Amino acid sequence: MVTVEHVTRSLAGFGLTRDDVVVAVGGGMVTDVAGFAAAVWHRGVAVVNVATSLLAMVDAAIGGKTAVNLPEGKNLIGAFWQPCGVICDTDALTTLPPRERRSGDGEMAKYHFLSGDDLDALPLDERVARCVEIKAAFVAADEREELGLGGAQGSRLGGAQDSRLGQGRALLNYGHTLAHALEIATGHALTHGEAVGIGLVYAAELAAALERIDAGRVAAHRAVVGGTYGLPMSIPEGVDTDQLLALMARDKKARDGLTFVLDGPRGVEVVAPIDPAVAGAALEAVR
């Protein structure tokens, strides 16, 4: 919030008018802060995101969620404010530190299962473009994350069940229920992408335990997460099952007991309530 005051006072210093444009050049932290500053300056001026990290390219810069942190918590103040353009130049990724790259890799791995596409086959620039397209499709169907809880329809974008309306942005959270719990339980020793990798494999194991998918589909998750992206697939040692279950129960999707985004015969959908004993047993499959 201190940064937002600094940025908006700078906008005042420039004399930025409602006809001007804020250009955010950076990773997701920059596009979030600049996007929020643009949303509140003169009650909203145009913003263009120039994403320089992989995570910003495939996730943070797309979809119009802007937010800043307070000492009391992450993303507590924000606004939905769509950028009028997003630029992703993959040449920028050559200088990105490897762990920051992995943070984006986890989100990229997620898109393999939201779309049903063979993203492996695409070169990096086309894969980034396809991830942007997939996220934009979910956002267009549910700009303010109002849908998708309480049982959504399938989500194979571009396939026979390409019924995006009614699915909701919540599906973009695939793999994130365990990921967020792991980030907290490990004190952020894992990057977001590493945690999402483990979370995707866990979501597959849980879906298999619930007989929603077969062993081949679980193997496909492991092949993408561990094979294509080289992300970890096991919970770090010393992280307690009861702590993870308690953290997952506090997930923002949870309305009626443990709630997960899970793969299944109709594609990925929100499923609740999940029996804690089943969720706990599935954790053993990713240890």
Ligand SMILES: NC(=O)c1ccc[n+]([C@@H]2O[C@H](COP(=O)([O-])OP(=O)(O)OC[C@H]3O[C@@H](n4cnc5c(N)ncnc54)[C@H](O)[C@@H]3O)[C@@H](O)[C@H]2O)c1
């Ligand atoms: N608004 C959304 O929908 C949304 C979605 C996901 C994440 N986020 C937010 O995005 C942030 C994470 O984004 P991030 O992973 O880009 O992190 P980040 O913005 O913190 O960037 C990570 C690091 O990489 C550096 N960096 C960025 N681009 C670089 C480049 N081309 N070369 C060298 N270094 C570079 C940054 O300076 C920083 O040190 C979090 O704050 C998260 O809350 C927002």
